[in-house]
Amino acid sequence: MIKSFACRDTERLFNDEPLRRFQSFERQARKRLMVLNAAPSLDALLRNPGNMFHALGGDRKGQYAISINRQWRICFEWHEGNAFNVEIVDYH
DSSP states (O other): OOOOOOHHHHHHTTTTTTSSTGGGGGGHHHHHHHHHHHHHHHHHHHGGGOOOOOEEGGTTOEEEEEEEEOOOOEEEEEETTEEEEEEEEEOO
């Protein structure tokens, strides 16, 4: 379950508020946010290859990501079965 957001725009999208910033991939992003919110474990995210789930390194070590498309990712931290500091970013 998503417990917190690092980005206000990501939270607004999760709450079905339209955003121009994410307009080109809004549907895919919402779908991935719903998958993350429903995930009981990291293993559940890993089992679905369509999520393109992966652990991050470098300055994002300790975070995980789900790909929305080639450019954008949903990044988050995972603690005790919940997602924290969820944000949609282009970290490339």
